[in-house]
Amino acid sequence: MSLRPGYDDDLRLAHVIADQVDSITMARFKSQDLRVETKPDLTPVTDADKSAEEIVRGQLSRARPRDAVHGEEMGDTGHGPRRWVIDPIDGTKNFVRGVPVWATLIGLLDGDQVVVGLVSAPALGRRWWAAQGNGAWTGKSLAAASQLHVSEVDRLEDASLSYSSLGGWEERGQLDAFLNLTRRTWRTRAYGDFWSHVLVAEGAVDLSAEPELSLHDMAALVPIVTEAGGMFTSIRGVPGPFGGSALVSNGRLHGAALEYLDPLPEA
Template structure:
């Protein structure tokens, strides 16, 4: 297996530069917020972060492609492509909530091989590279992480992002069946619940609608943590529009429940 250590180091430097921009603009009185065509918000911090990362990648990895939420680019089926979400959780960021992060992934021939998730206001950063394990840094230091050992849905801890999206994009009834089958449910949302699955704090994170840049780092993070990442049909892919993260042990049972419409 090739080594992605240098790419992972670069991803860390890119996250450092992103954190410097986002923390400086967080709760700024002159923060500019506008709505995109899909009615989701974008701030001047989103575009500034993506522009800064693209500039660094142009210098450090000039032969690699780049795809980002704000500036576009959608080719990652072949070659090397960096996929960027400058601020995942922009609604939280724009409202002054602390739960948001910069997401960076390196995808090689369609498969994520490096993932970086940096949430500076939470004081947490998660990262992984193929063959290198999954890691977390918080106020206690850095440590290798792994998923939980919960093996039954009735003992599982489940999270989603927005319950209303299940009505529009999948099945609210199917998701409610899953909540009823699980021990505990929350809506940590966005990047956070996938990372919590990777570190073993919860067991399942399900989303009926995602963009590739929302979850590209999560596939390698979950896999390296010993878990499983797929879409809601069970396909191990980050770019089909849905997502299910788990410890692996409860994955099939969750998929079966969500397919009951």
């Protein structure tokens, strides 16, 4: 693929960083001495999560010293309009159990726009990326990539929907609304985490939804989905990664899905 000027250098840097992180996370994946702790929110964190974020921050401090960084494990550092958003291992529970569906997520915000996103899933041998105005791509490197396009399915009855779990919807009193949506669709599968959303960008899935997510869970995914022709909002229709949840679609199905997940808009 060829890159138009803009954020091409930032995207290349994200690939370089992901290469280094992949070597660390793969070395710790299924390791017998993997150290797992429980965070205050009762989610797991491993020594691999921490090491991966340290690598990303170290590289950014050298290559982009003026940029701010927001990471899942180490919070916020720096100030300014450009902010890198890092999830060192999205899918830590899978990582801990030896399930290969996990990834490092690297996004770049310029103001309130996510302009670069990269998702690297080395245990799957897959990587997805996008930069504003350059389309969305998948492959093993910038030199060996194929462009992504969302599907053209335009009816819920023909749509494939992916999600992470039913428990999150139930905890928030939204299970009935979500189940009503699933009943309208042709097929449902719980691929979960980042994978649900990049499958929408690939056109393999038409809709994905999660009821509660943080900025670091979503930022890198937004340009991948939108540059592939899709839409990324919260389940209340807030564009981008700032609404605390995710509804991702090929665009054609977005309004119909919102009618189920957000039936009573806030005044």
